[in-house]
Amino acid sequence: MTTDKKQAMHVEAGKFFSTAEANENERRWNEDKIGRKNQDPTNHYDKTRMKLNFEIGPDGKIHPLGYQEKSLEVRLQERLAVLGWKPFKPDSKIQPNCCAKFVFGGNHDRTLEMAFGNQNINLEKGSDNGHLRRCEEIENWAKDVYDWCVRRYGQENIVGFQVHLDENSPHIHALIVPVGIRRKSGRECVMWSAKFGKDRFEYGK
16 A cells, blocks of 8 residues: 555535435445445445444544434534524525535545555455454544544534545545624624635635
């Protein structure tokens, strides 16, 4: 394996977050669903590695993936309700952004090395990787990314933080509500521009 230490961060503005997205991030799937997902040649969900997936909870600690009783989209709606967020009318052609969908990853070989060390892994579909154990380095990386998100966006605004080790490259999904302060009232509210800029140039920066 090469050991290039390259990281990548992708962020997408979300006007909503569906149950299907939540179920995928938290792997709330049965055996039939996994099989149907893998019928798509572009998908590769390794059932034998799913037990190695994990998430970081509001307490900042490592937990099994999907350990929270409330699902991801429910937790998002609850946070939005606390902030008094209201979408536009259903028939409106535009809707405000209510969440940011992050994916953190990096160099393919390097992230595999962080997750599994020098253990033998077979990335072909249908392979049995039940012998693998999760290495501490991938947990430490996830904690570092989580701490960065906390500093920048606030712990209470991190709705979900899931780490997937069952696909071709280990990666993190983070669902975050961008929050700012209203000038007149001084109250917290959902405010995309407060964290990502007022236009595409600020967003890019």
